Amino acid sequence: MVKISFNKDLCMGCKTCELACAAAHSRVKSIMGAIKENKISRIRIKKVSGKIKLEQCMLCKNPKCMDSCPTKSLSKDENGTVKVNYLTCTGCGLCKEACPFGAIVLEPFPTLCDRCEKAPEPLCARACPTKALKVKAV
C-alpha cells in the first residue's frame, strides 16, 4: 500500500502535482493531452480559511465512500486503493458527500487516486518541486 505524506509547511501552492496527476491519467501522458481529454486531477491543493489543505484519497481502512454507495460499486483493491465499477455506478454522488477528506470529484463518475499503480511511483509526489508530497510505502 502506497501512502503519500503531505507537509503543508513545504507546499508553495504551485499545483504542479495537480497538473502531473491529470497528465498521468491522460492517454498520451501529457498536460496538453489531459486538457484535450478533459482529464481532471485526483489531487487538489486548496486554501481553506487561510490554511493549505490537501484533497486526495487517504486509503482509509474502512472507507466511508464504500459504505455509502447504494449500488456497491466501490471496492477496495489489493493495493488499498478504491476502485469504481463503471457498469453499476450511477454517479449519484453519495460517496463524494461521505468522504471526510473531500477527495472525490464526479466527472460524472467518481475519480479517486490510484497511487499511479501503472507507474513506478505516484507522479504527483515525483512532480512536487519542494518535496512537500513524499511517497511512504507502507
Next chain:
Amino acid sequence: MQDNRNCNSCEPVLNALLKKAKEDKVETVWDRARAMQPQCGFGEMGVCCTNCSMGPCRIVKISPDGPKKGICGATEDIIAARNLARSIAAGAAAHSDHGRDMAEALLDSVEQKRPVKDKEKLKFLAEEWGIETSNGGIEELAAKVAKTALEEFGKPFGHLRFIERAPKKRKEIWEKLNVIPRAIDRDVVEVLHSTHMGCDADYRNIMNSAVRAALSDGWGGSMIGTELSDILFGTPVPHEVEANLGVLKKDSVNIVIHGHEPTLSEAMVIAVNDPEMLEIAKSQGAESINLVGMCCTGNEISMRHSVPMAGNFFQQELAIITGAVEAMVVDVQCIMPSLTQVSKCYHTKLITTSRKAKIPGAIHMEFDDKKPVECAKRIVQEAILNFKNRTGNILIPEEKSKGKVGYSLEAIIKILDGVTNTFAHPSGTVKPLADAIKSGVVRGAAAIVGCNNHRVPYDECHVELAKELIKNDVLVVTTGCGAHACIKSGLMSDDTVKLAGKGLATACSLLKIPPVLHMGSCVDISRILKLVSMVANYMDVDIKDLPVAAAAPEWMSEKALSIGTYAVASGIYVVLGVSPQITGSENLTKYLTSDMENVYGGKFDIEPDPVKAARKILNHIENKRKLLQI
C-alpha cells in the same frame, strides 16, 4: 484575501451589490480571488523564470535539495530582479504610450483647427523647451510642442527635457549613477534587452536599468501626458463633484466611461451634451444622458468637467451589476476582461474603443483621433438605443458623497498666492507651503496613490491611511484609485478639516481646501513630482531632504511598480501595502528596502496595515524634519 471591510462609505454599496451579484449568479473579482487560492508561491516570490524555453525554471528555497539555480545558471537574485525590471518597463511603457497618444492628439487638434484650451501653459512649456514663441500663431506653436514631445520618445542623442525640472542635487545623483533617461522608448527597450536570457546578471545593474525606465515614465511619458492633456483640454481648477455608484440615475441613459486616456472621454463629454443626442434619448423614453467616469478616466473628466466619479478599479463590475448601465465605454489599462461576462448577464453593452485593447464579446467601435466627436456620438447613440432593453432588475445604491477635486499644480499655486503678501513676496511660488512645513504647522506631505487589490481590505487601506496622516498634521495628496477611495469616504469635502490635526486644519481652513487633495489620474503623479521639486528648489535642498513620503496601500498594476520606482529614485520614501514579487531574493529585497536609500535617498517599505504604515510615514517625516533642523 480578506473579507473584513470597515469602510463606512463603500461597505453598503459593496454589500448590496455583491448580494445582487450572488442572486444574479454573476461572478466578481472577489469570487475569482477566492477561487485562485492558494496562489503559487514561486510566482509570489518572483523566483519563476519563463524568459527562455529551456525553462520554466524555478528556485526552490524551501527544501534543501531543491534547485537553487535556473538551467542557465540564473540565481534567485537574477530571476527576481529580471522579472521586476520587466514589470517596471511594462508599467513605464503603458504610462508613456498614454503620453505619446496625448502628443499625437495635440498634433491632430492642430491639423483639424481645434483650439487648445490652455494657451498660457502651452507658451510656458514652449519656453521651457526653448521653442521660439514670438512668431507664428498658437497652432504653429502647438504643433512644434507636440512634435518636440514626440521626439522625446525616440531621440538618438541627449536626455529627456523634463529632467531639468528636478532639483540640481537630484540631477547630480542621477548623473553619478548613470540613470538619466535618454529617450523614453529607448530606456524601456534597454530593460527588455538587458533582461533577455544571458544578458545582465547583476541584480543591482538590472535595477539601474529599471530605474532609468521608471524615470523615463515619471519625468518623461507621464509628465508629457499630464502637461499636454492640460494644454489640450484645460488645466483643472478646484470644484465640487459627486462620487460613488449612487451617481447613476434611474431614468437616464447611464454611460460609464472607464479607462485612462482623456482624448476619448473629452469627446464623450461633448457628445452627451449635444442637443441632438439628448433628443434621441428623450425619444427613447429617457430623461437625460448621464455620463459618469470610472478609474483614471473618471479622474480626468471629473477634474476638468465635474463629471461624477462612479468608482475605482474594483467597482467596474459592480457598476454593470446595478443593471442600470446602458453602456460601459472603455479605452486602455485596468479594464477587467471579465466585463464581457458580467455585461452579458444584463443589458449593458461593453464598447471597446482602442486598437490596443480589444475584448472578445465586446462591441468594438474604434476611436479615431481625427474625428473624435463623431466617434463619440456614434458610441453615445449606441448607448441610448440600448435604454429600451433595460429590465426591471435594477439596484442603484443610494450612497454618494461630495468632494472637491481639481487640484492641479497651477491651481495649488494660485491658492497659495491667495495667502502671500502682495508687496513683500513674489506670487507664483510655493513659499506659503514651504513656510507652513518649516514652521511645523503642517508636518509634511504624503501622496497616497495606487489601485485596489484583493490581498488587502478594499478601499479601507487608502482611507484609514489618509485619516491617520491628516490626524497627525500631514497634508495628503492623492491620485488614481486612491483618490476615488478618499472622495467616496468623504475625505475631500470641506468638513474633513474636523478630522485633521490642529495645524493642518488651520492651514486648510485658511486656504479653503480639504486636507486630502485630488491631483488627478495616475499619470498626474507627475504633478506631485513637479510640486516636490518646486518645494525642494525653493528650500534649496534635494527632494530626499523634504519631509514627504508616498504610499501605495492597495497597488496591483505594473504601472504602480514603475511609479514606486521613479518615486524612490527621486528620493521619496515609498510604503507599499502589498509586497512586490521579490521576496524570493533576500539580496534584491534588501536592495529595494534598504540599500537604495544610501544611493538614491529613497527606499521601499512594505506594510499592509494602514495604521502601522501611517506610523512609519510619520516617523520618516519627523526624521527628515530633524535633519533639516526645522
